[in-house]
Amino acid sequence: xxGIVLSGGKGTRLYPSTKVISKQLLPIxxxxxxxxxxxxxxxxxxREINIITTPEDFNQYKELLLDxxxxxxxxxxxxxxxxxxxxxxxxxxxxxxxxxxxxLILGDNLFYGKLDFFRNAMSNLRSSTIFxxxxxxxxxxxxxxLDKNNKPxxxxxxxxxxxxKYAIPGLYLFDERxxxxxxxxxxxxxxxxxxxxxxxxxxxxxxxDVVLVGRGVAWLDTGTPNNxxxxxLFLRAIEQRQGRKIGCLEEIALAQGYVAKDKLFDxxxxxxxxxxxxxxxxxxxxx
Numbered sequence: 001x002x003g004i005v006l007s008g009g010k011g012t013r014l015y016p017s018t019k020v021i022s023k024q025l026l027p028i029x030x031x032x033x034x035x036x037x038x039x040x041x042x043x044x045x046x047r048e049i050n051i052i053t054t055p056e057d058f059n060q061y062k063e064l065l066l067d068x069x070x071x072x073x074x075x076x077x078x079x080x081x082x083x084x085x086x087x088x089x090x091x092x093x094x095x096x097x098x099x100x101x102x103x104l105i106l107g108d109n110l111f112y113g114k115l116d117f118f119r120n121a122m123s124n125l126r127s128s129t130i131f132x133x134x135x136x137x138x139x140x141x142x143x144x145x146l147d148k149n150n151k152p153x154x155x156x157x158x159x160x161x162x163x164x165k166y167a168i169p170g171l172y173l174f175d176e177r178x179x180x181x182x183x184x185x186x187x188x189x190x191x192x193x194x195x196x197x198x199x200x201x202x203x204x205x206x207x208x209d210v211v212l213v214g215r216g217v218a219w220l221d222t223g224t225p226n227n228x229x230x231x232x233l234f235l236r237a238i239e240q241r242q243g244r245k246i247g248c249l250e251e252i253a254l255a256q257g258y259v260a261k262d263k264l265f266d267x268x269x270x271x272x273x274x275x276x277x278x279x280x281x282x283x284x285x286x287x
Contacts, residue, residue, distance in 0.1 A: 001122060002100050003041040003049040006089045007034055007061070007107030008080035013224045022057035024107035025064065028222060029232040029239070030276060031247055032064060036110040038073075039247040040171070042256060043115050044122055046103055048074045050093040055079050070267040071249045072258025085192030090174075090182040099176045101125060106170030110231055112238070112246060113217035120211075121173055127207035129173040130199060132166035133219045141167035141221075142196055144210055152203055152210045157196050166212075169219045172199075250280045254287055261287060 011023030018026070024034040034051075041049055049068065053061050058079055068075035078092050089104055090097065103122070111118075121129045130152075132144050143164040145154040156163060172195070181201045185193045202208040213219065220231045235246050245251065250268060253259045265284055271277040 001044075001046055002093075002097060002102055003044075003046040004089050004093055004102060004104045005034065005037050005041070005049060005051050005107050006080075006086060006104060007051060007053045007057075009054075009083045011223075014228070017225075022053060022060065023223070024053075025057065025060060026228070027232075028110065028228065029235040030245070033110075033222060034061070034065070034107050035249055036247045037105040037107055038065075039249060039252055040105055040109075040111050040115065040118070041103060042071070042073070042249065042252045042258070044103065044118050045256070047072065047258060048076075048096075050076045050078055050096050052078045052080050052089055052092055055081065070259070070264070071253040072256075073253075083192070084187070086170075086195035087182050087185055087193035087198045090179050090198075091193075094179050097176070097179055101176060102174045102178055104170075104172045104174070108222045109170040110220040110222060110247075111169075111171070111217060112220070112234075115217075117211055117213055117217065118171070121209075125173050125175065126209055127175050127205075128178070128199070128202040129209045129211060131169050131171055131211050131213050133169050133213045133217075134165050135167045136165075138162065138165055138167055144168055146210065150210060150212060152208050155196050155199050155203060157194070168199075169213070170221070174202075245276075245279055248276075248279065248283070251283045254283065 007022060007024040011018030014023055025032050051061055058077060062077055065075060076096050080092055139158055139160060142157045143159055144152050144166050145164045147153050181198055185197050188194045199208060222228050222231045239245055250264060254264055268277060268280045
């Protein structure tokens with residue numbers, strides 16, 4: 001399975017902070033935002049990752065993340081010329097998908113907790129899978145309507161009436177047909193290739209599965225100033241209480257066996273002196 005981190009868009013909800021920098025390069029507490037979706041893919045066992053961003057931010061991402069080999073990963077950097085919809089990501093990454101299954105995660109989505117729900121969904125992927133997360137403000141999200149057996153009936157983008165309590169996080173699993181289906185889409189009224197339209201194709205073919213995310217998992221959308229602060233405080237509280245960092249790519253790479261300890265030591269040694277470097281060195285000592 002290959003991964004896609006979609007980090008395009010203008011980040012208008014965070015303006016003026018995003019006037020000269022991509023939203024996903026902004027920090028959430030002690031790490032760039034994009035570290036967190038990458039960590040989710042890593043914990044799911046995905047090592048080949050396509051990072052899609054804007055022409056203006058392309059070089060900054062490459063400077064920050066390099067080719068991924070320092071974490072035992074393989075990065076492809078791709079450009080989304082205009083924010084023409086989430087589903088466009090599959091067309092942009094077509095040649096790297098090459099008939100493989102795909103996991104798409106939005107660059108501003110953060111998950112914390114046991115990711116068994118994610119790994120199990122990957123192992124049991126039939127055709128396509130989305131996740132359902134209970135929220136108290138469903139009108140702010142795309143939602144999925146479920147029947148009494150938790151089977152999907154309908155998908156609605158930002159419903160004005162309360163039809164479901166389950167929001168759809170920006171984490172999606174698809175089989176190799178996703179590129180073909182994405183090519184069949186027509187732009188919506190706002191001129192975008194909508195992920196909800198793509199999901200409806202699978203739904204109408206009875207090929208869309210839904211996994212409920214349990215209460216032990218926190219999902220944070222970090223697209224607004226308030227959400228950004230809340231996420232930072234949430235991470236700070238956990239990290240300070242436990243003494244463990246969330247989304248530390250070096251620690252995950254070592255734990256997953258993606259990179260040899262001596263190679264990781266060389267990478268960490270090249271870092272400037274910082275609290276983050278000290279933490280990574282501590283992790284190395286523990287292994």
